[in-house]
């Protein structure tokens with residue numbers, strides 16, 4: 001269980017664990033004891049410590065916003081999560097990896113191109129998560145640029161989207177550096193990280209905060225169901241922008257620690273529906289950010 005503990009530490013220090021999709025997990029302990037074998041966990045009710053103090057220097061958004069974002073193209077995003085959003089009239093942003101279409105990892109399937117087409121038909125936004133889910137900080141140019149640009153081109157051509165429709169990016173494993181940011185500024189209107197913080201009109205759209213929610217972190221301060229409820233309320237009160245990040249969805253027993261338990265997901269949907277916030281795609285949220293003339 002070294003991986004579970006190593007994910008836990010960065011959370012305690014206020015930054016999200018990197019997108020851990022390549023970590024295999026034992027099937028026997030998923031969701032049941034992750035985190036509970038550590039005596040370090042203690043509830044942290046201090047919202048400012050978890051989400052950053054309120055920014056009083058700039059005007060907030062006209063209304064709080066919540067975005068549902070999904071990384072990697074896991075099958076259950078198309079078959080389970082998307083219908084739940086559509087049922088409520090909401091749209092999400094799905095950051096897809098073309099080379100993973102129709103494949104699987106640790107027994108959990110990724111969607112096919114047909115599944116991605118279903119997302120487009122449902123009105124969701126398609127985002128770029130690189131061609132092969134490479135750790136971009138391990139690459140040099142032009143590989144970094146190509147991973148991002150080839151993905152954009154591939155998604156737009158295979159899904160029948162107009163040029164520029166895949167306009168927003170999230171980094172695999174949350175791993176980025178100056179080269180990644182420079183390329184993102186050339187290719188996209190935003191870059192979503194896996195760093196847990198609320199976004200405001202003053203946030204750089206190329207380092208958008210994103211709150212990772214999954215089975216492995218249900219017990220973490222800031223990620224418990226009660227804490228998520230609190231941050232949704234805080235988003236409404238501060239009129240800020242909360243971006244939620246999800247990976248796998250499966251019916252029945254979880255397959256990976258990065259899967260999101262469906263009861264926790266349903267609770268989040270209910271809480272967002274009751275909160276005074278707009279549900280927006282990343283493209284829609286970026287539109288509400290201040291733009292230089």
Ligand SMILES: [Zn+2]
Nearest residue numbers: 019071072172
């Ligand atoms: Zn990923």
